[in-house]
Amino acid sequence: MPDIFYDIETKELLDQHDPDEDAAIRSLHLSVGVSWCECHGNQVFHNTGPLAEHLLAHDRIIGFYTTHFDNTVLAWSPERPTYESYDPVTGKHVVRKPLPDSPEELKKLLDAKSFDLQIDLESRLGFRVSLASLAEASLGKGKNASGPQAVVWNHVAVALRDRWSFALMDVGDKVGAERVNALGVWFQERLEEYCAADVQLLRRIFEYGVMNRRIAYTDFKSERRVIRVQWK
Ligand SMILES: [Zn+2]
Structure with a gap:
């Protein structure tokens, strides 16, 4: 199957001061x-x-900082889909687990298929550029929210839906529970729209680089710079 683009949001913000960033x-x-x-x-x-x-x-997973960040979060989550079926010919109960249990193995599988735009650019430039900087300089388009906002939106959505709507139901306030629940859904939708918008930015930046064989970013002095890329 053709290229797939992806991005994730997390429940907590990464502690930038943690000496062991991988952990x-x-x-x-x-x-x-x-x-x-x-x-x-x-x-x-x-x-x-x-x-x-x-x-x-x-066939190929395209992302931004995915080999360092997103693939790691996916691989170290203990969750693995399990499919159970009954084989009428052998009479056996079949259990299929398509993903390896080992985080290292799953990470290897994901990385092997990944093309990480951030790593590719860092190897050419010698420093990291942000998705926001590429989007602004190449597409003239900013991001519509930030990572910290996404983390707070998720906390608010979960608290409203799983805590406050039940608390209101418990005390017999059905209307209040519905209102709080609807507000939780609104925050959840904003979170999902933000994540989806970043995936579209990523896709457009990749397509821009493929078509123009160069990509623009803004440097630390806020000046627009252009770098050649060989993306296909
Ligand atoms: Zn597909």
Whole structure:
């Protein structure tokens, strides 16, 4: 299957001051993941297992910082999809687990198929550029929210839906529970829209680089710079 683009949001923010950054990334949990491919369109995931399985069904996984961050979060989540079926010929109960249990192995599978735009650019430039900087300089388009906002939106959505709507129901306030629940859904939708918008930015930046054989970013002095790329 053709290329698939993806991005995830996490329940907690990465602690930038943690001396062991890899361990910090491994302990993050997915809040939402979005993928886009020509064959399946936009897909929203709330669990890591089905997302990893969906990604691996494609020839190439395109992401931004995915080999360091997103693939690690997926691989170190203990979740693995399990399919159980009954084989009428042998009379046996069949259990199929399409993903390896070992985080290292799953990470290897994901990385082997990944093309990470951030790593590719860092190897050419010698420093990291952000998706926001590429989007602004190449497409003239900014990001519509930030990572920290996405983390807070997820906390608010979960608290409203799983805590406050039940608390209101418990005390007999059905109307209040419905209102709070609807507000939780609104935050959840914003989170998913933000993640999906980043996937589209990623896709457009990749397509821009393929078509123009160069990509623009803004440097630390906010000046627009152009770098040649050999993306295909
Ligand atoms: Zn697809």
